[in-house]
Amino acid sequence: MALTPKLTESLLERGFSRRQIGRISMGAAAAIPFFHEFAMAEQAQDQAAGGRRGGGGMGGNRGPYDPEVVRITSNENPMGPCKEGLEALYKVAPLGWRYSPQGANLEFNSLLASTENVSQDHVTAYPGSSIPLANCAAAFTSPTRSWVMAGPGYGSGAGRFIGAKTIKVPLRKDYSHDVEAMIKADPNAGAYYICNPNNPTGTLTPRKDMEYILANKKKDAVLIIDEAYVHFSGPENMSTDLVKADKDVVVLRTFSKIYGMAGLRAGAIYGRPDLLAKVREFGGSGFMPVTATACAAASMKVGPSLMKERLEINKKNRDLAFEHLQKMGVKYIPSGTNFFMMEVKGMTGQQVNAAMATKKVQIGRTWPEWPQMVRVTVGTYEEMGKFNAALDKVLQEGPPKSPSAA
Numbered sequence: 106m107a108l109t110p111k112l113t114e115s116l117l118e119r120g121f122s123r124r125q126i127g128r129i130s131m132g133a134a135a136a137i138p139f140f141h142e143f144a145m146a147e148q149a150q151d152q153a154a155g156g157r158r159g160g161g162g163m164g165g166n167r168g169p170y171d172p173e174v175v176r177i178t179s180n181e182n183p184m185g186p187c188k189e190g191l192e193a194l195y196k197v198a199p200l201g202w203r204y205s206p207q208g209a210n211l212e213f214n215s216l217l218a219s220t221e222n223v224s225q226d227h228v229t230a231y232p233g234s235s236i237p238l239a240n241c242a243a244a245f246t247s248p249t250r251s252w253v254m255a256g257p258g259y260g261s262g263a264g265r266f267i268g269a270k271t272i273k274v275p276l277r278k279d280y281s282h283d284v285e286a287m288i289k290a291d292p293n294a295g296a297y298y299i300c301n302p303n304n305p306t307g308t309l310t311p312r313k314d315m316e317y318i319l320a321n322k323k324k325d326a327v328l329i330i331d332e333a334y335v336h337f338s339g340p341e342n343m344s345t346d347l348v349k350a351d352k353d354v355v356v357l358r359t360f361s362k363i364y365g366m367a368g369l370r371a372g373a374i375y376g377r378p379d380l381l382a383k384v385r386e387f388g389g390s391g392f393m394p395v396t397a398t399a400c401a402a403a404s405m406k407v408g409p410s411l412m413k414e415r416l417e418i419n420k421k422n423r424d425l426a427f428e429h430l431q432k433m434g435v436k437y438i439p440s441g442t443n444f445f446m447m448e449v450k451g452m453t454g455q456q457v458n459a460a461m462a463t464k465k466v467q468i469g470r471t472w473p474e475w476p477q478m479v480r481v482t483v484g485t486y487e488e489m490g491k492f493n494a495a496l497d498k499v500l501q502e503g504p505p506k507s508p509s510a511a
């Protein structure tokens with residue numbers, strides 16, 4: 106994306122080098138092929154297979170699904186788009202030769218605002234939340250104004266890619282964000298990022314901690330709250346009221362998780378108009394595929410019954426794994442989302458990943474902060490049954506002899 110001379114000037118003033126600005130002008134979103142959840146889970150699977158699968162971890166190169174393999178790697182939702190969403194999608198698809206055949210984009214934008222009780226200038230639509238997340242790094246951080254986040258956490262890739270200072274602060278013992286330590290780590294940060302619930306732990310950070318950041322950050326810093334999984338934890342954990350109150354907050358949402366639309370691509374950011382304008386300068390917003398907007402709008406219109414049904418199914422499938430892990434004495438973090446972390450005694454997370462892959466069950470990825478743990482996505486009931494059976498074999502056999510055995 107070509108940056109305006111004014112924006113280039115302001116990036117230079119913020120301490121970015123010309124080379125780093127070159128990366129930003131590729132779009133901070135150019136980092137997405139490497140740092141999106143899908144690409145990172147792919148890289149982990151390449152590693153588990155001893156690097157033999159090729160593909161370079163670019164996400165988009167993944168081939169068709171092998172029905173023999175359980176793939177619970179990327180926090181996708183096997184319930185998929187809801188019935189009402191699919192009906193709307195089928196209806197609009199034949200008209201897809203027009204840019205905007207039935208005003209689905211308008212309806213989408215207006216529903217994004219009304220469901221959160223904010224005005225339309227407080228929300229911007231994106232094809233998923235990866236692009237705005239990457240662009241938040243360009244908008245609010247720099248080589249001197251850092252991006253402060255949790256470790257283990259999500260969302261460090263883009264900032265690092267463009268040369269912004271990135272600081273990871275260990276989670277508290279209860280797996281919430283240690284907000285006091287985050288402020289202490291850099292009182293001059295440009296952005297404090299809280300993923301709520303956190304990926305990869307699936308755990309919540311309470312509202313008072315958001316307020317602590319807002320009360321203690323530097324005046325021009327921003328609190329970014331990534332609510333990719335918030336629907337799994339209930340409306341009481343949503344932060345869009347802080348947006349409505351015009352705080353220094355940007356909230357990220359996606360339709361990839363509870364709504365099961367990861368491949369269709371829909372998402373949004375909420376914030377004060379001046380903050381959203383800063384993020385939009387880096388491109389990627391607004392121009393949405395009509396199939397995705399029609400599907401997302403129809404899904405939103407279903408209302409709370411959709412959430413209720415999906416939460417019950419997800420819990421049932423997750424409990425099937427949790428009960429088994431308990432029985433087998435495998436430690437896990439009691440997540441409230443559609444993924445969880447577990448630790449098999451005597452094996453690293455990467456070894457568990459590789460060993461499970463030999464049993465045709467691909468699980469998620471590992472984080473450098475906790476090398477003993479590995480993340481697992483909650484699949485269907487049948488898939489979680491297969492996960493349990495594969496885990497039993499891995500517990501019996503131990504780690505694979507070498508990565509190439511995977």
Ligand SMILES: Cc1ncc(COP(=O)(O)O)c(C=O)c1O
Nearest residue numbers: 142233234235259304333359361
């Ligand atoms: C915490 C978090 N934020 C953002 C994203 C981006 O998702 P998408 O670009 O599919 O909306 C993900 C994907 O897994 C995620 O886990």
